[in-house]
Amino acid sequence: MGRRNWVGILLAGCTALSFGNVAKADTLADALVGAYNTSGLLEQNRAVLRAADEDVAQAVAALRPVLNWSADVTRSFGRSGTTTGTVVGFADNEANIGLTAELTLYDFGATKLNIDAAKEAVLATREALVGVEQEVLLRAVSAFFEVRRASQDVELRQSNLRLITRELRAARDRFDVGEVTRTDVSLAEARLAAARAALAASQGSLAVAQQEYAAVVGRKHTGPLQAPRSRPSLPGSVDQAMSVAVRNHPDLKAAQHQVTVAELNIAIAQAAMKPTVSLSGRYGLSDDLDSDAYTAGGSVSLSAQGPIYQGGRLSSLVRQSMANRDQRRAILLQTTTAIQQNVANSYAQLAVARAAISAGQNQVRAAQIAFDGTREEASLGARTTLDVLDAEQELLDARTTLISAGVDEFIAAYSVLAAIGSLTADSLNLPVQRYDPSVYYNLVKDAPVASQQGEDLNRVLRALGKQ
Known part of the structure; x- marks a missing residue:
């Protein structure tokens, strides 16, 4: 096969490749x-x-139920005196921690x-x-x-x-x-x-x-x-x-x-316009930091309001x-x-x-x-x-x-x-x-917090963020 024929075949191949790369309509x-x-x-x-x-x-x-916690440290200080001119200073340090729960019953x-x-x-x-x-x-x-x-x-x-x-x-x-x-x-x-x-x-x-x-x-x-x-x-x-x-x-x-x-x-x-019945409870601990004294206790109450x-x-x-x-x-x-x-x-x-x-x-x-x-x-x-x-x-x-x-x-x-x-x-x-709008809805409709359902929800959110 002559040199011209090889050149022709090469050109034809290049032409075919160029047409193959043309953007599809x-x-x-x-x-x-x-x-x-x-x-x-x-x-x-x-x-x-x-x-x-x-x-x-x-x-x-x-x-x-709605659960909440609270904590505080309080320092109380001041002076107390008498009519004779005696003045005494005081300072108290107290720590409190508490847990409250509330549930609407009706x-x-x-x-x-x-x-x-x-x-x-x-x-x-x-x-x-x-x-x-x-x-x-x-x-x-x-x-x-x-x-x-x-x-x-x-x-x-x-x-x-x-x-x-x-x-x-x-x-x-x-x-x-x-x-x-x-x-x-x-x-x-x-x-x-x-x-x-x-x-x-x-x-x-x-x-x-x-x-x-x-x-x-x-x-x-x-x-x-x-x-x-x-x-x-x-x-x-x-x-x-x-x-x-x-x-x-x-x-x-x-x-x-x-x-x-x-x-x-x-x-x-x-x-x-109608009343609400709810159940609430509280438990707390109070500690006097200046002594070994402490108190602990709680309460449970049933209340109605309207x-x-x-x-x-x-x-x-x-x-x-x-x-x-x-x-x-x-x-x-x-x-x-x-x-x-x-x-x-x-x-x-x-x-x-x-x-x-x-x-x-x-x-x-x-x-x-x-x-x-x-x-x-x-x-x-x-x-x-x-x-x-x-x-x-x-x-x-x-x-x-x-x-x-x-x-x-x-x-x-x-x-x-x-x-x-x-x-x-x-x-x-x-x-x-x-x-599919039901995917996300099914994951959140029960208000998940931390569970396998919550992990599935996190994966969905991460996938949405990558889109």
Whole structure:
């Protein structure tokens, strides 16, 4: 084998390696996975949920004994005197240590109500986290398709620039042979300058879209984005979609749990008007540091206490809780209406985009025929350069409109998924490690202190800190 053949094989191998290292085009699934894994907003709201989980632990702790210790060392000193003028100084040193315990025996269910309210608040916060997840994923969808829109627009503008450059060259050639006037050349030059400005603006829009994509997905990707192979599956009608939304939308579920919390708060405010029975005990040791004397002993007491008159504060708290309950019910009704409206709006936008696609395809087809015919007639002298440029602009506008309509259709389709509560990692079956809100809750719901459960909780916290 000759030396040239070896060089050719080596060059071919290097070329294959270089193409193998070209960055893979991102898919929509890649963008959604990146947004789910890197979103700071999701991390923020997961921390909010963990804080709500701790409210359950704190409410549970109120059912348990409260143990406290105390210790002090006291030095007492001074002088004592008599009427005869005798003055005697004194100083005493004493150490005390004590242990106290207190347990609420009965409070007419107030503590249990606090636990139930905390659990309902956790469920509401979980649904709010799902709502944030939908916002993050919908923003990723929008960022993905806006990059595609801007990229395709840049390609169109570049193609348009090349075409107008050829038209300008043809106009100059025809001017040189006296077929057109200087005006035709100037018109082509003006259109070329406008095309360059439009290309620069389009490239700027692409740069902005790429920055948004990087912010949402968590990484930059300047290459092409792969078009989705299919559109998402949607309910067959607006009524079906509304029915799904009313059952599944996380905002509606969160509002329902908030209504329950408000109703429990009324019962808690009413329970505060009733007495509380508690058991308390104390044991202490007192040592006189200046002698061998000491005392040790304790006490156990059963006590009951309750309000008699607090200036109307407790009644006001009950009325306030009722007003908050009414507010939450109104919010639930408003949320239901807003969700149904969003579903209808999303379907309307989807219908508009699909109609625009159908009309755009017809417009592109007709504009292409018109442009080809105008350019052919111009070569025969039956059309002017301006006619050709106008026909080319019509074709460019038609293609741009068709591209935008295609992007709008995808964004509207995923907006429908968000409107019915189905734009989640679970519903989309994204290949990500799902965040399970029950893991942390199960570790803290019993208010662990030091045990195997406490060690498991510490490992979870350390893992969260490394993310």
